[in-house]
Amino acid sequence: MKLKLLYLVLISLCNILHAEKYFTPDPPPTVISVYEDAVFYDMYAATVNQPLPADAIRQNNSSYTKMLTESQLDSFGNKLTMNITIGALCDNYDRLANVYLALVTKGSADYDTNSVTKLELGRFITPFMNKNVSPTSVPYAFQMDNVAAILKDPVLRSQYDFWIEFVVLGVPYAAQTQVSGCAGRIDTFKGSLSFTTTTDSSIPATNNFLLPITAAKSLNNYSATDVPGQTIRMLSFVLNAPVNNANFYLITSNHGANSGGEEYIRRQHFISLNDQPIYNYTPGGKSCEPYRQYNTQGNGIYGSSAQSTSWWTSWNNWCPGDAVPIRKIPLGNVQAGSYTFQISVPSAQFVGQQGDFPLSVYFQGEKQNVLSTSDVKITDVKIYPNPVVDVVKISSTKKIKATEVYSSDGRLLRVFKGNEADISEYQSGMYILNIIFDDGMSLKHKIIKK
Incomplete structure (x- = not known):
């Protein structure tokens, strides 16, 4: 019996030594x-x-x-x-x-x-x-x-x-x-x-793919919007190849400390991709009491005594002493093509034209194949001004072949060569630009004519 037990111990020890030989700890x-x-x-x-x-x-x-x-x-x-x-x-x-x-x-x-x-x-x-x-x-x-x-x-x-x-x-x-x-x-x-x-x-x-879209871009309804009077940003980009397991990484925070300011009212935010809703959220929703210990200067937010979670979540968008959430928005597998990311906060008011919602977002996923250096160059498209009075300009890291202007009901109005489109002759309202690149890809983007 003792010999059998000794044999089992020796076998176990050999197995451990064998595993250590081939296993390298992190x-x-x-x-x-x-x-x-x-x-x-x-x-x-x-x-x-x-x-x-x-x-x-x-x-x-x-x-x-x-x-x-x-x-x-x-x-x-x-x-x-x-x-x-x-x-x-x-x-x-x-x-x-x-x-x-x-x-x-x-x-x-x-x-x-x-x-x-x-x-x-x-x-x-x-x-x-x-x-x-x-x-x-x-x-x-x-x-x-x-x-x-x-x-x-x-x-x-x-x-x-x-x-x-x-x-x-x-x-x-x-x-x-x-x-x-x-x-x-x-x-x-x-x-x-x-x-x-x-x-x-x-x-x-993984075979990483990265597409920066914007960093700390202002968003409000009076001076930093793509639709006058509304809190909307539309950001266009082009994918040259399919991307798997893709995500948007999004950061926003509501600011405006005046009376009735946006810091003190929780607003629902809506995210869409090519006009299809993909995500929505309302900032805040947590108690700030865990951060009271760091707020050692008397102030009007924390006051002198602890507050309930329901009190905090009734109005607060963020906590002094806390990190702002990084929101991961899963997209699954995304095909090559042109896309427009849109964020809207329809209930935001910006009393006295004060306040701002700084917006940062980038796109990340996995490329299907090993890339060359030229494959990962960022395709960045900027369309400005929007709203526009006369000439809308397009800048891009890709060469632009032509820009088509469509009415809101889909009628082709005119085709412009290069990276400018003069729409001064058209009435105020919404129009659609179809930007055609030299490589055959295209990108649609809504603009507002004043």
């Missing part, structure tokens, strides 16, 4: 530090000349950018979390903050943030913080495994350098009189940003 997490205690300043003041975070460029008082090194990019696995810590300095109000991934032409020493292609990786709201009251910092975490696929994409890496923009808006004027030690100071917040990454060997590799 590596431990790697932390990639990008910014450490970067100091932000008054967004309205002249750009300061203060020390910079290591290897960073100051774009303005509220924004830094920094290129990820090849060594850092090589360190990314297929699991990814972005970690941010914001520390209190001399702004004691809730402010908007963002992180962007800028795709910059390979080898560039700098770039224009207003024209570069970029994705918004995360958006968050700072709490009302008093730097003299603990806790003096607030953490944020964003799970973004899909972004790991972008950072590891060899074709994108052959075309672009990846830069991380870190933006924290801030204004010190209230704190200069309300917070001890802030008189005369214009430093608003300090921030740190890092990525924690690891590799899960059970997740199969």
Whole structure:
């Protein structure tokens, strides 16, 4: 009996040793530090000349950018979390903050943030913080495994350098009189940003496809709309080939702090693709009590005592001290062709023509085949102005062969060569442009003639 038991133990030990020989455990997490205690300043003041975070460029008082090194990019696995810590300095109000991934032409020493292609990786709201009251910092975490696929994409890496923009808006004027030690100071917040990454060997590799659409594009019904008087944005793009397991990644947040402002009213948002509804949501819907601990400066949102979840969800769109959701909209397999993404918020009012819903969205999925560098170049189409008085212009990374103008009932009115269409002779109303590219693909887009 003892010999049999010893035999079984030896067999088990051999099996374990055999398994260890052929099984390599996944590596431990790697932390990639990008910014450490970067100091932000008054967004309205002249750009300061203060020390910079290591290897960073100051774009303005509220924004830094920094290129990820090849060594850092090589360190990314297929699991990814972005970690941010914001520390209190001399702004004691809730402010908007963002992180962007800028795709910059390979080898560039700098770039224009207003024209570069970029994705918004995360958006968050700072709490009302008093730097003299603990806790003096607030953490944020964003799970973004899909972004790991972008950072590891060899074709994108052959075309672009990846830069991380870190933006924290801030204004010190209230704190200069309300917070001890802030008189005369214009430093608003300090921030740190890092990525924690690891590799899960059970997740199969995919052939990443990325199409940036827009980043922080204004949306309202009075100055930033594609349909006058309505809160609507229509964003057109072209897919040159089918994309599997596709998703939109969408970020919006409602702002407008005036009386009756959009921050204080929850509005339903509707998303459609080529006029077909695909998603809807109403921001908010959660209690802000978990973030009360970080709001150390007295304010009119939190008050002096805890509130019920029903009270918070009756009006609140976001919480000071919390991240804004990144909404993943599944699309399944999407065929090659032209598409128009539309977001509408029909009940939004923007009292006094104040407020804005900054909009960021990109499209990501899996290509069916291995790509060459030319296959992944972004097809970007811009149609402006819209509404239009006379001449509508079209800019595109593809060459435009012709532009057809149709009435709202589908009658062909005129064909224009090139990237302009003069519709000054037509009556006010809605028209449809059919933009035909040299490669035979086309894109339809609605415009409004004033």
